[in-house]
Amino acid sequence: MKKILYITIIIIIIIIILTILFIRKTNNKIINYNPFKDYPFYKEALLKRYYEYQKINNTNDKDTIIRVNMSLDKPFYTDTKKITNPDSYTVLVNKYRYLDKDYIPKDLIETHKYSKGGIKLRKIVYDQFVEMANDAKKEDLNIRIISAYRPYEYQENLYNNYLKKDSKENVDTYSARSGYSEHQTGLSIDIDNIYTDYNKFHITLEYKWMMDNAYKYGFILRYPENKENITGFKYESWHYRYVGTSIATYIHNHNITFDEYYYEFLDN
Ligand SMILES: [Zn+2]
Incomplete structure (x- = not known):
């Protein structure tokens, strides 16, 4: 009772x-x-x-x-802000947020396997990548890094070289302006499967495996299909970003971009 x-x-x-x-x-x-x-x-x-x-x-x-907090109501490369936490694993670099010209990550290491030669990236990213590539290998799949850390000047040349062949409007959809490239953080990697051209990575078995497993190692597809209006970049099936496993898992489960995650949870 x-x-x-x-x-x-x-x-x-x-x-x-x-x-x-x-x-x-x-x-x-x-x-x-x-x-x-x-x-x-x-x-x-x-x-x-x-x-x-x-x-x-x-x-x-x-x-x-x-989206408005992100400045998406303004054209790309306007209303820009300088990044104040470039060493953070959760740093957001996009068309509104740029890195200092002189920024170089302090813990860069050189790759020694699962990559083309002479590539540098941050230690934790490479450690996680090697673990991921080892596990892919167990299923007879090959993933390797073809580009990772890129200095400011390198990106500047890359972008300017594209401009010689293509309009600025077009180039901006596939190449970042210097300072605005995530590759300068040392947290991003471009990958292929050794045999297929990197820009056809989406047709490979390795890509399918990455879609199902990359988040478990802390990686996300940074510029997904049908999110061009948010990221400002064309779909890049080969470009992955390390954000740590818990954030990667959330982004994987909710099918959102890192930009959206950042402005929902990390922007103060
Ligand atoms: Zn890339």
Whole structure:
């Protein structure tokens, strides 16, 4: 009997709390309806831009906030910010966030297997990659690194060389401007399967394996298909980024980009 009484009291208390919450919410809506402000990543100063972006793009409230916080309502390479935490494994480099010209990761090491020669990248990334390549090998699959860390000047030359053959508008969809390349962090890798041209990596068995397993080693596909409007880059089946296993798992399970993850959970 006592038990039933306690349960009844608890249920009544819950109903009262929910009613109060509901009334408060309804009142707020009537007084000043702002659908964005309940999200933890809401920024009061950007409210006008949220409304404008949503009106044009018809995005839901959450995506609207994340994208405007990211500056996606402005053209790429405008409204840019200098990165203040370049050594972090969770650093975000994109078309609005750039690295200092002089930034070089301190713990770069040179690859000695599963790669073309003379490639450098950060130690943890290579350790995780070797573990991943070992496990792929057990299934007779070959993955190797063909590019990883790239200095600022190298990226500058790469981008300028593309410009000699192609329009700026086009080049910007497949090559990053110097300072805005994730390769300068030493946390990104381009890979192939030795036998197939890297830009056809998506047709290989190795690619399929990577899609199913890369996150377990902390890697994500950084520029996925159909996310060009967010990343600003064409689909790159060969470009992976190390972010650690817990973030990689979340991104894998939720099918989002690292940019979106960053602005939902890491942007302060
Ligand atoms: Zn790349």
